[in-house]
Amino acid sequence: MARPKRHYRLRICPLPRYFPRRSWLYDEDSAGKPVYNFSYVDQIYDGLLENHVRPFIELSFTPKKLASDPNALHAFWYKQNVSPPKDWGKWERLVENFTRHLVERYGVDEVAQWYFEVWNEPNLDFWAGDPKEATYYELYDRAARAIKRVSPRLRVGGPATAQAAWVDRFLAHCKEKNVPVDFASTHVYGNDKAEDVFGTHEQIPRTQMVCRAVKKSS
Numbered sequence: 001m002a003r004p005k006r007h008y009r010l011r012i013c014p015l016p017r018y019f020p021r022r023s024w025l026y027d028e029d030s031a032g033k034p035v036y037n038f039s040y041v042d043q044i045y046d047g048l049l050e051n052h053v054r055p056f057i058e059l060s061f062t063p064k065k066l067a068s069d070p071n072a073l074h075a076f077w078y079k080q081n082v083s084p085p086k087d088w089g090k091w092e093r094l095v096e097n098f099t100r101h102l103v104e105r106y107g108v109d110e111v112a113q114w115y116f117e118v119w120n121e122p123n124l125d126f127w128a129g130d131p132k133e134a135t136y137y138e139l140y141d142r143a144a145r146a147i148k149r150v151s152p153r154l155r156v157g158g159p160a161t162a163q164a165a166w167v168d169r170f171l172a173h174c175k176e177k178n179v180p181v182d183f184a185s186t187h188v189y190g191n192d193k194a195e196d197v198f199g200t201h202e203q204i205p206r207t208q209m210v211c212r213a214v215k216k217s218s
Helices: 039-050 088-106 132-150 167-177 206-217
Strands: 006-012 026-028 034-036 053-059 115-118 156-162 183-187
Touching: 034 088, 039 053, 039 088, 088 132, 115 132, 132 156, 132 167, 156 167, 167 183
Parallel strands: 006 053, 053 115, 115 156, 156 183
Antiparallel strands: 026 034
């Protein structure tokens, strides 16, 4: 009997700290033309699939050469850039080319069983767009449409927020603008209080926090 594949979240973080002085996922030549290198990602995904694990892809953060603000670095040790892309068209083409590469390498039947989540916690300091929510929607809309151009069978979602933020407005935005969305994603932390998630002073047990957060966003 074949072993079932599990889903693991894997961030696609094309950061110079990971591959210093090497050509990684996104670069630009002297004329500003994008140069893609998916070879490192291929090695990771090959290994996951060989071990019966399917990726849960998080499309973040901003590649150095694509960042609108090279100094918008997060405080985490790997110093990911959290600024919006300097060129929305280049962001969209990066997502489309990356997705198309995955389908060509692994087949649409396989990749259609994966999840593409756009960004991580844009409501916190992992996103420097201004205004935060509106610029995230631009990021999401372009990524979602790029993915669906490769195949309508592929699954894309967001807003990947902390504390169940934005989900209701995000879904309303997608409906109003006819933007593809296959799933909604958010989360709460073990130390989140009712004040953080619901803006109230209720005493909500840990056993109910996630379910209440889902209900809040529905």
